[in-house]
Amino acid sequence: MxxxxxxxxxxxxxxxxxxxxxxxxxxxxxxxxxxxxxxxxxxxxxxxxxxxxxGFIDAHCHLGMWEEGIGFEGSDGNEMTDPVTPHMRAIDGINPMDISFREAYEGGVTTAVTGPGSANVIGGTFTAIKTYGSRIDNMIIKNPIAMKVAFGENPKRVYHGQNKTPMTRMATAAILRDTLFKAKTYLEKKENAEEASKMPDYDIKMEALIPVLKKEIPLKAHAHRADDIFTALRIAKEFDVNITLDHCTEGHLIVDELVKEEKPAIVGPTFGNRSKFELQNKSFDTPKVLTEAGIKVAITTDSPVIPLQHLPLCAGLAHNAGLSEIEAFKAITINPAEIVGLQDRIxxxxxxxxxxxxxxxxxxxxxxxxxxxxxxxxxxxxxxx
Structure with missing residues (x-):
C-alpha cells in the first residue's frame, strides 16, 4: 500500500x-x-x-513511433507506400525502451494515446498505453482505441511526391469513402453468410475497419483547417460512425458550427512555428473559445512535435490565453480520458x-x-x- x-x-x-x-x-x-x-x-x-x-493524459500523440535521436532506423509511424493502411497497428511499431517514455512520466504524463502519423488517408489503429514499462503488451489500457484518418495537406504532399493519388482533398475524401463502403459491404457479407462457404475471402484491411463500423472505436481525424474538419464530419455522418476532431486548429473560427455537431476536440500542437499553410490560424485561444462554447476539449502535444513531458506547459499556455485553471487541468486529465472512453479508469x-x-x-x-x-x-x- x-x-x-x-x-x-x-x-x-x-x-x-x-x-x-x-x-x-x-x-x-x-x-x-x-x-x-x-x-x-x-x-x-x-x-x-x-x-x-x-497523471496527465495526451489523447493524440506518436510516442515511441519516432524514436529520439535517430532517423530512419527509429521512424515507424508512417507506412508511406499505400494511402490505405487500416491494418497497421501502433503496438507493432512502438518502442517503449525509447528515452521519450522516461521523460514523459518524469514530467507527469502517465497515459499516452499513440499511433500512426498522418501520411495516409487511413493510417491504422491507435492504442492507449501507460508510459511506464518495457513491454508494450503489459502497458496497454485499450487496444485498438481509434482508427487514424487524415485530411488536408499531409496525404496530398506524400503522394504527390510519388506521383499517385491522392493529390487533392477531393481524392482524399473519395478514397476514404470508397474504403468505408467496401468495408461496409464486407461486413454485411460476413453477417449474412449462413455457412462458411459463403463467407467473403479474408481481407485484413476490411477486418481492421469493422470496429469502426460497429462504433466500437471512432475515426481519429487529423484535420487542421475548417474545410477539412467539415469534410471529416460529413463522411462520419454518411457512414454513421463515431469521430474525434484531432488538432482542430481552426476550431475557434467555426465554433458555432462545431457546437451543433456535439463532437469533442483534441487541440494542438499549438506551441511552435506555423510549419505549413494549414496552420496559419493556430492560436492558444482555441481551447478557451471551444470550452466556453460547451465543447469538450483535450490539449495535445502531438509528440514528438512537442515532447510529451511539455504537455502541462501547453495547458499552461492555454491558461495564460484565458482558459480557466480548472479547465486547463481538465484538458490534460479527465477530458482526454472521457474523449477516448477511459474515464472509468483514469x-x-x-x-x-x-x-x-x-x-x-x-x-x-x-x-x-x-x-x-x-x-x-x-x-x-x-x-x-
Missing part, C-alpha cells in the same frame, strides 16, 4: 482538497479525502502541501480508479521551474526526485 498525505489534491472530480490524503492498494485508489488514517504497513509519501494531480483521483498520481513541487501550469516530485503509475512509484 501507498499513503500520500498533506497534499493539495486536484481530484478533477470535485473541489480541491487541502491537506488531503490518498490511500492506494493493489494499483487502485481506495480512499481520498481528509482525516484518513495511514495503515501501519503503508509506504508513506508526505506531499508537504505540494500539488497532487491525476483522468481523476477517485475511489476505484487506477492509481496514476503525480506530485509537483510547484504549480505545473504556472511555474516554468516546476519539477515533478513523485510519479505513481498503477500504484507503483516509478519516479521520485
Amino acid at each position: 501507498v499513503f500520500i498525505k498533506n497534499g493539495t489534491i486536484y481530484t478533477m472530480a470535485g473541489e480541491v482538497i487541502e491537506n488531503g490524503s490518498i490511500l492506494i492498494k493493489e494499483g487502485k485508489i481506495i480512499e481520498v479525502g481528509k482525516d484518513i488514517i495511514a495503515p501501519l504497513d503503508a509506504e508513506i509519501i508526505d506531499a508537504e502541501c505540494r500539488i497532487v494531480t491525476p 483522468g481523476s483521483i477517485e475511489v476505484g480508479k487506477d492509481a496514476d498520481i503525480v506530485i509537483f513541487d510547484g504549480h505545473p501550469l504556472k511555474d516554468v521551474d516546476c519539477k515533478t516530485y513523485v510519479t505513481i503509475i498503477n500504484g507503483e512509484v516509478v519516479y521520485k526526485r
Whole structure:
C-alpha cells in the first residue's frame, strides 16, 4: 500500500482538497479525502502541501513511433507506400525502451494515446498505453482505441511526391469513402453468410475497419483547417460512425458550427512555428473559445512535435490565453480520458480508479521551474526526485 498525505489534491472530480490524503492498494485508489488514517504497513509519501494531480493524459500523440535521436532506423509511424493502411497497428511499431517514455512520466504524463502519423488517408489503429514499462503488451489500457484518418495537406504532399493519388482533398475524401463502403459491404457479407462457404475471402484491411463500423472505436481525424474538419464530419455522418476532431486548429473560427455537431476536440500542437499553410490560424485561444462554447476539449502535444513531458506547459499556455485553471487541468486529465472512453479508469483521483498520481513541487501550469516530485503509475512509484 501507498499513503500520500498533506497534499493539495486536484481530484478533477470535485473541489480541491487541502491537506488531503490518498490511500492506494493493489494499483487502485481506495480512499481520498481528509482525516484518513495511514495503515501501519503503508509506504508513506508526505506531499508537504505540494500539488497532487491525476497523471496527465495526451489523447493524440506518436510516442515511441519516432524514436529520439535517430532517423530512419527509429521512424515507424508512417507506412508511406499505400494511402490505405487500416491494418497497421501502433503496438507493432512502438518502442517503449525509447528515452521519450522516461521523460514523459518524469514530467507527469502517465497515459499516452499513440499511433500512426498522418501520411495516409487511413493510417491504422491507435492504442492507449501507460508510459511506464518495457513491454508494450503489459502497458496497454485499450487496444485498438481509434482508427487514424487524415485530411488536408499531409496525404496530398506524400503522394504527390510519388506521383499517385491522392493529390487533392477531393481524392482524399473519395478514397476514404470508397474504403468505408467496401468495408461496409464486407461486413454485411460476413453477417449474412449462413455457412462458411459463403463467407467473403479474408481481407485484413476490411477486418481492421469493422470496429469502426460497429462504433466500437471512432475515426481519429487529423484535420487542421475548417474545410477539412467539415469534410471529416460529413463522411462520419454518411457512414454513421463515431469521430474525434484531432488538432482542430481552426476550431475557434467555426465554433458555432462545431457546437451543433456535439463532437469533442483534441487541440494542438499549438506551441511552435506555423510549419505549413494549414496552420496559419493556430492560436492558444482555441481551447478557451471551444470550452466556453460547451465543447469538450483535450490539449495535445502531438509528440514528438512537442515532447510529451511539455504537455502541462501547453495547458499552461492555454491558461495564460484565458482558459480557466480548472479547465486547463481538465484538458490534460479527465477530458482526454472521457474523449477516448477511459474515464472509468483514469483522468481523476477517485475511489476505484487506477492509481496514476503525480506530485509537483510547484504549480505545473504556472511555474516554468516546476519539477515533478513523485510519479505513481498503477500504484507503483516509478519516479521520485
